[in-house]
Amino acid sequence: MKDNLNLFTADLHIHTCLSPCAELEMSPKEIVKKIKKLKIDIVAITDHNSSLNIQGVRDASRGLDFKLFYGMEITTREEVHLLGYFYTLKAINDFQKFLDSHLENTDNPKIFEEQVIANGKDEVLGFCKKNLYMPIDLSIEQTIDSIHSFKGIAIPAHIDRMGFGIVGQLGFIKETLKIDGIECYDRNSEIAKSYLKRYPTLTSSDAHKLDDIGKRITIFKMKDRSFKEFKFALRGEKGRRILFL
Amino acid sequence: MKLKKIVDKLKLKVLSGKEYLDREVKGGYSGDMLSDVLANSKEGDIWLTVQVHPNIVAVSSMKGHCAVLITNCKEVDKETLEKAEEEKVVILSTKLDSFSCIKEIVKLMKDEGQS
Numbered sequence: 172m173k174d175n176l177n178l179f180t181a182d183l184h185i186h187t188c189l190s191p192c193a194e195l196e197m198s199p200k201e202i203v204k205k206i207k208k209l210k211i212d213i214v215a216i217t218d219h220n221s222s223l224n225i226q227g228v229r230d231a232s233r234g235l236d237f238k239l240f241y242g243m244e245i246t247t248r249e250e251v252h253l254l255g256y257f258y259t260l261k262a263i264n265d266f267q268k269f270l271d272s273h274l275e276n277t278d279n280p281k282i283f284e285e286q287v288i289a290n291g292k293d294e295v296l297g298f299c300k301k302n303l304y305m306p307i308d309l310s311i312e313q314t315i316d317s318i319h320s321f322k323g324i325a326i327p328a329h330i331d332r333m334g335f336g337i338v339g340q341l342g343f344i345k346e347t348l349k350i351d352g353i354e355c356y357d358r359n360s361e362i363a364k365s366y367l368k369r370y371p372t373l374t375s376s377d378a379h380k381l382d383d384i385g386k387r388i389t390i391f392k393m394k395d396r397s398f399k400e401f402k403f404a405l406r407g408e409k410g411r412r413i414l415f416l
Numbered sequence: 417m418k419l420k421k422i423v424d425k426l427k428l429k430v431l432s433g434k435e436y437l438d439r440e441v442k443g444g445y446s447g448d449m450l451s452d453v454l455a456n457s458k459e460g461d462i463w464l465t466v467q468v469h470p471n472i473v474a475v476s477s478m479k480g481h482c483a484v485l486i487t488n489c490k491e492v493d494k495e496t497l498e499k500a501e502e503e504k505v506v507i508l509s510t511k512l513d514s515f516s517c518i519k520e521i522v523k524l525m526k527d528e529g530q531s
């Protein structure tokens with residue numbers, strides 16, 4: 172019997188007030204309010220090198236009708252931004268412990284915003300002292316392998332942006348790189364066009380302020396909003412896929 | 417000027433391509449974004465970078481640089497060095513930063529020009 176497949180909208184790259192470059196208004200409650208208003212089906216929180224605010228967003232979204240994926244935007248040694256998505260909160264928190272041993276203890280410099288840790292009621296729990304904008308000491312290959320060892324998905328972020336995009340930093344994407352897809356800002360950019368055929372391609376907002384949430388989305392054709400279906404869609408299995416507009 | 421002269425004067429470590437130190441240094445380029453190096457560096461350049469990723473070998477070989485000089489260097493991936501040997505790419509390293517190296521290299525180039 173054939174599965175009934177549906178269309179789902181997704182914005183899988185959103186920062187919270189924990190990211191040093193994001194606005195303070197990106198608090199768990201406000202983000203959730205905005206997602207509800209826009210009626211996006213699936214969202215992922217992806218702060219720089221940290222999963223500390225995911226619990227807050229999860230608590231704030233309780234009872235609401237959208238699916239939350241657990242993500243992180245890791246800065247590799249080559250200063251490439253790499254998105255990691257994980258099945259469970261436990262998986263991403265375990266990955267975080269591993270990552271912490273690869274992130275140097277440099278204080279967050281004053282030029283950046285405070286890195287605010289908040290709960291589901293938008294109460295400030297504390298401030299992250301490590302500078303989350305710094306690269307970890309692992310290569311992109313090592314980081315991808317680690318994400319996979321925690322059963323996660325590895326996707327280079329905004330490959331068509333010069334700063335921190337894989338093509339800008341490393342010139343090109345090696346065929347042997349074990350990534351599960353790519354993310355681009357603009358599917359019509361020259362860089363995106365040259366890799367679209369080789370990889371499943373996501374487009375997300377990379378929101379650093381509330382107004383940016385949902386500005387770019389990916390549409391998935393799959394059975395439901397589970398992480399498992401998301402994996403199928405990336406691999407193009409069982410009719411699941413990413414739709415191009 | 418021969419590459420060997422820079423290697424000797426700056427006391428650089430030769431990590432790959434020991435047999436190609438008689439290459440002629442035509443110019444230099446400094447950059448850590450490989451897309452920028454691909455777009456703007458020239459054949460015969462000595463390329464200074466902090467990147468150690470294997471892609472530097474492909475970029476350097478494509479552009480026909482005389483060598484890659486890794487500055488602020490702690491450690492280089494094994495894969496990078498293996499590829500470099502295959503591709504006949506010279507990889508040099510130093511603990512000095514790029515600016516300090518460039519000052520010395522320019523000095524050497526000027527001396528060479530006058531003699």
Ligand SMILES: [Zn+2]
Pocket residue numbers: 244252328329335
């Ligand atoms: Zn980024």
Ligand SMILES: [Zn+2]
Pocket residue numbers: 184186244328377
């Ligand atoms: Zn981002």
